[in-house]
Every structure is written in structure tokens, then in C-alpha cells.
Amino acid sequence: MKILAFDTSMSSPGVVILEVKRNKPTILAVSHVKTDARQPHGLRAEIVEAWATVFIARHGTDYDVIIREDFQGRSSRQNHPVFSAWGAIDQALNKFGLNFTHPTISQSKVKRLVVGKGKAEKDEVEAAVRRLTGYIGEFATDDESDAVAVALAWAIDNGLIKR
Incomplete structure (x- = not known):
């Protein structure tokens, strides 16, 4: 089982390819890209799309699951950059005939499944x-370890591995 998972943001999205064999998860590849907040959203979205396109081109298209973490901002000012990055990653996937295979998974569910509690600090997630x-x-x-946590949460939630 190969899982492609994204922790999507405009400033520094992360991605992982996680393989699960015999209930054992293994990180095959992990990456991120940083964009410059001084640049316009359109350019930053293009940078995210280019990064995701190169990552997929380098690592292939054979995935059983493609998933991303959910995001719910409080305002359009918070939502716009993240959803622009979502669209950029959607476009990169579509270039290869790929699309997200499962609904998004909430941040609190990722933390609850992977760490054991709905509110966890970044170092707790990485550990x-x-x-x-x-x-x-x-x-x-x-963002890289967060992307791994998204993949692990899906695998735990679907009974492939145990926390």
C-alpha cells in the first residue's frame, strides 16, 4: 500500500510517500517547498504547483491512496492562500491523471490518531x-513530518497499522 499525503499550505507545503507492508509504515520520500510571503499569491501557487509536479514526476504515479489534511480558516484572508495551494496541488496531480482518492482528514483527527490527543505540539507529532x-x-x-502524520493517520484509521 503506497500513500501519497500532503500537508498543504502556501508558505511551506509538505509531502510524503509512505509505504505500508505487513503493518509496518516506511517513509519512501519526503519533501517540502518554501515560498516567499512577499510574492503575490498567484506566483506562490505556481511555485507550489511546480514543486508538486516535479515531486510526482520524480517518484511516479502508482499510489493506492492520495490524501491531504483539512483546513478551516476563520476568514477568507486565512482561507485564500491555503485553498490556492490546494488548487496548485490539484493541478499538479491532474497533469498525471491523478486526484485525491479520499476526503480530507482534520488536523485534530491526525493528532488524535498519531499522537493520541487532539491537540499536540509539532515536536510531539514528529516524535x-x-x-x-x-x-x-x-x-x-x-511540514514534512506533518505530511507523514497525515499518511499515518489515514493508515491507522483504516486499520493498516496500530498506534
Whole structure:
């Protein structure tokens, strides 16, 4: 089972390919991109799309699950950048005939399933990700470990692995 999961934002989205074999999750690839907040949203969205396109081109299109974390901002000012990044990743996936295969998963559900509580700090999420995967490599940003947490949450919720 191969899971492609995104932690989507305009400033620094993250992505992971997580493979689950015999109830054991393994990180195959992880990445992120940083955009410059001084640039217009349109340009930043194009940068996110280009990054996602290159990641998919480099790692192939054979995924059983493609998922992303949900986002619910309080205002259009919060929502616009994130949903622009969502659209950019949608466009990258569509270039390869791919689309999200499952509904989004909420931030609190990701934390509850992976960490064991609905409110968790970034370091707690990373520690849980490392414990579940045995990953000893570097996460360049929290967005990378958050993307892994999204994939793990889906796998836990669907009975592929146990927390």
C-alpha cells in the first residue's frame, strides 16, 4: 500500500510517500517547498504547483491512496492562500491523471490518531511519526513530518497499522 499525503499550505507545503507492508509504515520520500510571503499569491501557487509536479514526476504515479489534511480558516484572508495551494496541488496531480482518492482528514483527527490527543505540539507529532515509522533521517521542516502524520493517520484509521 503506497500513500501519497500532503500537508498543504502556501508558505511551506509538505509531502510524503509512505509505504505500508505487513503493518509496518516506511517513509519512501519526503519533501517540502518554501515560498516567499512577499510574492503575490498567484506566483506562490505556481511555485507550489511546480514543486508538486516535479515531486510526482520524480517518484511516479502508482499510489493506492492520495490524501491531504483539512483546513478551516476563520476568514477568507486565512482561507485564500491555503485553498490556492490546494488548487496548485490539484493541478499538479491532474497533469498525471491523478486526484485525491479520499476526503480530507482534520488536523485534530491526525493528532488524535498519531499522537493520541487532539491537540499536540509539532515536536510531539514528529516524535510520534518517528516512533511509528522508525525514521531516523532529518525532517527539514515540521511540514514534512506533518505530511507523514497525515499518511499515518489515514493508515491507522483504516486499520493498516496500530498506534
